[in-house]
Amino acid sequence: MSRKIIIKESELVKLIEVAMDLDIYSQEHNVSTGDGNEDAEDSINQIIDRLKELLNMLQSGKKVDTTLKGRIYKNLDDLNKTFSSIKYQS
16 A cells, blocks of 8 residues: 655755755766866876776686786886886976
8 A cells, every 4th residue: 555645846846956956966986187187197097997807807817828927027117117207206
């Protein structure tokens, strides 16, 4: 058995406003820095996603060829150089 609830229009409007506020505040915020780095930020997020996936594969026992391990180490060196260059640039 369903019941009917009677509310005033002003109460309905307030209820909808609160629901919309909750929806806005519960969403993940992607604050744009507006400094032209959006494409680099997207690339970094893609790198993080790939690294998480690789880590999961390795942790689940995936065998990796020595040549591919070497590429991982080289990529780490490249990432460290890029990181230092960005961190210490004037």
